[in-house]
Amino acid sequence: MQLERAFLAMILMALVTYIPRVLPIVIFRKEIKSKYIKSFLQYVPFAVLSSLTFPDIFSSTGNLTSAICGTLVALWLSYREKSLVVVAISAIVTVYLTGLFL
Amino acid sequence: MKSFNKKEFRHGLKRGLPIAMGYLPVSFTFGLMAVSGGLPIWMAVFISLSNLTSAGQFAGTNLILMGAGFLEITMTTFIINIRYMLMSLSLTQRLDKAMSLPKRMMVAFGVTDEIFSVASMEQGTLTFSFLIGLIIGPLIGWTSGTFLGALICTSLPESLSSAMGIALYAMFIAIIIPPAKKSRPVTIIILLCVGITGILKYLPLFRAISSGFRVIIASILGAGMGAWLFPIDQDVEKNNKQEGVNQCN
Known part of the structure; x- marks a missing residue:
């Protein structure tokens, strides 16, 4: 990998x-009617975030069981309206x- | 319009803090990934500073490390980021009418999934002072997280680094669930999108569709069906915002 190429790719990405x-x-500064x-x-934001x-x-x-546990905890705490952090x-x-237990 | 309102700036900073915290573990992982793949530390940090996006820069950097061509890198990043057009288009309706072009261009740089979500839940006109306050924390969090990850780079114990992979998704859940509790249309749209994404991912027929496209297709279909089934009237929109959508933070 050449550094110049990587740098140019990074500029294109930006x-x-x-x-x-x-x-x-x-x-588009006109108001949509x-x-x-x-x-x-x-x-859209709800659609994008749920699809992501x-x-x-x-x-x-990297592990389905631990991911499911994490997801359930996140869903439960979100339902209780805890903060993002x-x-x-x-x-x-x-x-x-x-x-640790798997 | 006053040129700079400190109170609004501080309000923005406060709103941006949870996003900045949420960005730390994710950007940390990015820094780790980029430098262990062979990029110099400064470049990993500069990618985060100049892109300020998750999925797009992860995918693009991955392709850089794989030695992919410019077209492929550019196309993939662009496709993943098309969704920002929808967000900016939505945001532009709410921007302070008096905001100058250079200020609009600065604010546009900070349109990420999370910053957009928090900004769009805010009531009333969005001022430059508020938005800059909102953007600066996440930008610092995203960049410094990358720097720390790049600096440490010696791989973490695998259990810890893989546990952090869930951080960003958990944050997304925390953003969408509270409004869904209060708004049936939002709940239905979320379920629609999850269903469509699942179908696109697991049905062999659609397997060729990249993950970036999957998100675009599912979002447009889901939000489109939502708008068709549950159009929001101007007055109802305000009520809806006060009762439901707005209470997410």
């Missing part, structure tokens, strides 16, 4: 990450402890 972020904010598009955009999480969370730890740390600890 560009194609920034372009989708910046275009809508700079170009359609209630369907508005509803769609409001639902499931089912990939079950292969996130508490949920994340509890899931990590659960996976780690479960891993």
Whole structure:
């Protein structure tokens, strides 16, 4: 691997990450009137985050059983409305402890 | 518009802190992965600083380490990141109308899944001061986590490093579950998306679809069906936000 190539690839990655972020904010400044598009955009974060999480969370730890335990703990604590940090740390600890017994 | 509002900046910082904490273990893992794969420490850190994204930079860096071509690296990263267009488009509706172009361009850099989610749950107009406060913590967390991971680099005991793989997903769960508790449409959309992603992942027919595309297809279908089944009226939207969607933090 050449360093210059890696550096150029990194610049390209940064560009194609920034372009989708910046275009809508700079170009489409008119308010959207359609209630369907508005509803769609409001639902998008839940759609994206749930699609990112499931089912990939079950292969996130290298062990299905520990991943399921971590997921259950995360679901339970989220349902009890604990903070992001508490949920994340509890899931990590659960996976780690479960891993010790497997 | 006042040029800079310290109170809003501090409010943003407070909102961004949990995201920054959540980013630490994930970026730590990224730093570890990048440097053990052969990148110099400064480059691993610079990737995090210039990309500020998880899935896209993980995939891109993986391809760099594998010696893939520029087109493949660029395409894969772009496809994974197309979803940011939807988020920015949603965010732009809520931005302070008086915000200047350079400020808009700065704020756009910070659109990540988590920052967007927290920003969109906020009520009222989104000001530059608030958004910069919101972005700076996660940016520092993401970059310094990468640096620490790169610095340590000697592999952790496997049980610990694999346990940290669940951190980001647990955070996503913590973001979507509380609003789902209060809003039936949100619950149904989440179930739809999980179902669609599962079908795309496990049915042999769709196996060729990359994980980035899977997320794009499932999100568009899920949110699209949601908008069609449960369109939100302007007034209802405000109520809905106050009762449900907004209480996620």
